[in-house]
Amino acid sequence: MPKNTNRVDLYQAVTDDILSMLEAGTKPWAKPWSGGASIPLRHNGIPYRGINILSLWASAMRQGFASPYWLTFKQALELGGNVKKGSKGTTVVYANKLVIKDEETDDERRIPFLKRYTVFNAEQVEGVEGKYPPPPAIINNPDSRDDELEAMFGRIEADLRHGGSSAFYHIRDDYIQMPAFEAFHTGDDYYATLAHEATHWAGAESRLNRKTLTSTSRADYARDELVAELGAAFLGATIGFKVEEREDHAAYIEHWLAALRNDKRAIFEAAREAQNAADYLLAMMQEGGG
Known part of the structure; x- marks a missing residue:
């Protein structure tokens, strides 16, 4: 009960x-x-x-x-x-x-x-083994694009640009910048990074209006990185790509630890915002998908 x-x-x-x-x-x-x-x-x-x-x-x-x-x-x-x-x-x-x-x-x-x-x-x-078999492993070719994932990410109505060596969402000009696909170690690394930046993009004032994205506070910046990590993980687990540990986000761990120690609701809020962003993106990604 x-x-x-x-x-x-x-x-x-x-x-x-x-x-x-x-x-x-x-x-x-x-x-x-x-x-x-x-x-x-x-x-x-x-x-x-x-x-x-x-x-x-x-x-x-x-x-x-x-x-x-x-x-x-x-x-x-x-x-x-x-x-x-x-x-x-x-x-x-x-x-x-x-x-x-x-x-x-x-x-x-x-x-x-x-x-x-x-x-x-x-x-x-x-006694329930027949009702709940273990999930099949998701095996993607790490060296090539996934046609289904390409189609789904292609439905996101974002200005996506490729080039350079950094991945980021540019708030003022409202675009996502990604290195070339070939610059990533695996296809999953590319899609996980794109999902991370798309989660930032979804939080823009004209979309979900997420305060941690638009704030100038360093603490809020770190919190939005947590939201983006969670959003990418939720998307990956839903549509089928692996989200690995990202070295460039190790610097945020101490910020996250401080936030969680000081605010018992911080992880609840981050998870809620990440779920909202994932829902928002999935509505686009799966539109007309069948």
């Missing part, structure tokens, strides 16, 4: 979990899968979103799970399975607002709340 939970305690617990991995030099969103890239899925195949993706990726990394499927104890029983003895569950959250209506004035108040669930990976459940 879901439990009502103290928001502060829950924010702190999830933040501490992500912090511990970052302090150990591991990013839950960089190469968070084994065998194939996948967004974590509920028992019925519906994808998790936002902060729950990070929590489940982190748990899968620590425990070595390849399956993207997660079930509650009750769901496992309903499917004829049983959680293995000694299995450690993972916390996921459900956020919504309770609408309270004043009977005299008909005014409505919306009170935010969080519910907490404990879920188990399909590999922790006996």
Whole structure:
């Protein structure tokens, strides 16, 4: 059963979990899968979103799970399975607002709340192996372009320019600059970098109007780099390219650690903004895609 939970305690617990991995030099969103890239899925195949993706990726990394499927104890029983003895569950959250209506004035108040669930990976459940086979490995030719990914990225309505040795999003002139495809070690490196810059692009004032992108604060700049990293990871896990560790982002780790230590909601906000950007980009990428 879901439990009502103290928001502060829950924010702190999830933040501490992500912090511990970052302090150990591991990013839950960089190469968070084994065998194939996948967004974590509920028992019925519906994808998790936002902060729950990070929590489940982190748990899968620590425990070595390849399956993207997660079930509650009750769901496992309903499917004829049983959680293995000694299995450690993972916390996921459900956020919504309770609408309270004043009977005299008909005014409505919306009170935010969080519910907490404990879920188990399909590999922790006996008797459901036939329902939840492991995902196939995604194998891309690292030396050539991927026609499907090319078509999807080509639907993004951005001014994309190639040349030079740097990848960046130019805020003032609103364009994405990328080195030539051949300059990257693998095709996945190219698509992951493009997804990162596209996540920045999506946050422009004329689109999602993300404050960390348009701010002149160095701390906000680092926060937007975190959003872009998460956005690229969400996109990669959805449409099928691997996101590797990027050396040029190592300098931001201390900024991220400081942000998470000082603000227990920072990783929740970053995950929310990254999910918004991924949704925005996927709506373009999959348009007319079938």
